[in-house]
Amino acid sequence: MVWKDFLVERRSKETLNSLFFFALLLLFVFQFALGPDRERLAGTLPGLLWLGFMLSGLLGLGRTFVVERENDCWEGLLLAPGDKSAIYVGKLAGNLLLMVVIETVLLVLFGFFFNLDLAGILPALAVVIALGTVALAAVGTLFAAMTAQVRARELLFPVLLLPVQAPVLLATVKATEAVLLGEPLGSVAHWLKLLAAADVVYVAVGVLTFDFVLEA
Amino acid sequence: MRRLLGGATLAGLVAGLVMAFGIAPREATQGNVQRIMYLHVPSVWVAYLAFGVVLVASVVYLVRRDDRADRLAHASAEVGVLFTGLTIATGSIWGKPTWGTWWTWDARLTSVSILFVMYLGYLLLRGMVEDRERGARFAAVLGIVAAFNIPLVHFSVIWWRTLHQPPSLMKPGPGAMPGIIVAALLVNFAAFTLLYVYFVTRRTVVLGLEAEAEA
Numbered sequence: 001m002v003w004k005d006f007l008v009e010r011r012s013k014e015t016l017n018s019l020f021f022f023a024l025l026l027l028f029v030f031q032f033a034l035g036p037d038r039e040r041l042a043g044t045l046p047g048l049l050w051l052g053f054m055l056s057g058l059l060g061l062g063r064t065f066v067v068e069r070e071n072d073c074w075e076g077l078l079l080a081p082g083d084k085s086a087i088y089v090g091k092l093a094g095n096l097l098l099m100v101v102i103e104t105v106l107l108v109l110f111g112f113f114f115n116l117d118l119a120g121i122l123p124a125l126a127v128v129i130a131l132g133t134v135a136l137a138a139v140g141t142l143f144a145a146m147t148a149q150v151r152a153r154e155l156l157f158p159v160l161l162l163p164v165q166a167p168v169l170l171a172t173v174k175a176t177e178a179v180l181l182g183e184p185l186g187s188v189a190h191w192l193k194l195l196a197a198a199d200v201v202y203v204a205v206g207v208l209t210f211d212f213v214l215e216a
Numbered sequence: 217m218r219r220l221l222g223g224a225t226l227a228g229l230v231a232g233l234v235m236a237f238g239i240a241p242r243e244a245t246q247g248n249v250q251r252i253m254y255l256h257v258p259s260v261w262v263a264y265l266a267f268g269v270v271l272v273a274s275v276v277y278l279v280r281r282d283d284r285a286d287r288l289a290h291a292s293a294e295v296g297v298l299f300t301g302l303t304i305a306t307g308s309i310w311g312k313p314t315w316g317t318w319w320t321w322d323a324r325l326t327s328v329s330i331l332f333v334m335y336l337g338y339l340l341l342r343g344m345v346e347d348r349e350r351g352a353r354f355a356a357v358l359g360i361v362a363a364f365n366i367p368l369v370h371f372s373v374i375w376w377r378t379l380h381q382p383p384s385l386m387k388p389g390p391g392a393m394p395g396i397i398v399a400a401l402l403v404n405f406a407a408f409t410l411l412y413v414y415f416v417t418r419r420t421v422v423l424g425l426e427a428e429a430e431a
Contacts, residue, residue, distance in 0.1 A: 150344050151344060156344055160340075166330045205364055209361075212353050
């Protein structure tokens, strides 16, 4: 599953190209909206960073099942032998890959535009981003499967995903803020535990309920 | 049976109002404003009760495929959203004279408002799926995700507002309240719970009739 989606994506580069461009535009929009004042931008940086991740996630994850729907392969998914949760895990892995690529690009762009020195804090930042991304992608993949067959799906997907992601957003922004200030990860251990708990809960619920989403 | 339940609910609500406005004493520091607590606290209790019922009914539906469980989840979510809204509204009315503002990003306000939008999304999803059976399945999955999210919301919001501190209670615990206030509160708790049961049973029946009419 991962391999197939990866191949499709590599051949078409459809989602990735647009998302790269979207990430760049986000940076521009943030700067224009908040003005060029460095000091003020620095204070809002963790929030902006995660806003960027979330918005790209909304676009990227929302497209998870578009290929199947547009090419009438939905029945193929339904008829696939074996456990349906394997499809979920496959799609989730594919989405994680996509998100990590986009996030890396966004991070580099942020570092470039905001004159950040990322080298020293990169390992700590990577931990926070990894934990947050799993939570985002786990729920996003599940909801994308639900909304793929619904009218007004572009609207419904963010409306469902954003409230559920509220705790993840709070946790990641707070943890990122601490990391950017150069504090050790231990000072935000409670946030990291919350994120880890969210990861476990979301992935478990996703694996267990995906069967019911993909029924006829 | 239904009439009996309705009568008991009505009697409970009247008794609750009498207790809240007539018998319970005027609170010393906050004055009469404090009396809104008799609506506010039972409302939030009903909201949590309703979302708990949504979780149980959703699991039952996915396992047994009983349409009644689906209708129960639907009705309970609607009533839950209503009472969450009521909680926010009464809290806001209380907050204006007490805190001097309609809204602040206080920990509890935040977590209740996140619940509110989460379950509004749930109702929205129900409205948007055309196929009834598929809508029921999707809603059940979302009902489970949302319920598991409640503790995450709770802790994240508390830490967000009051870092490294125990949550500071805005209201004194039952131990600090005089007996008569506790009694008034308990009557209202009972009355609101009855009201919840009444609303949900009526709504479930209506949903059943709607399904019948469509079939």
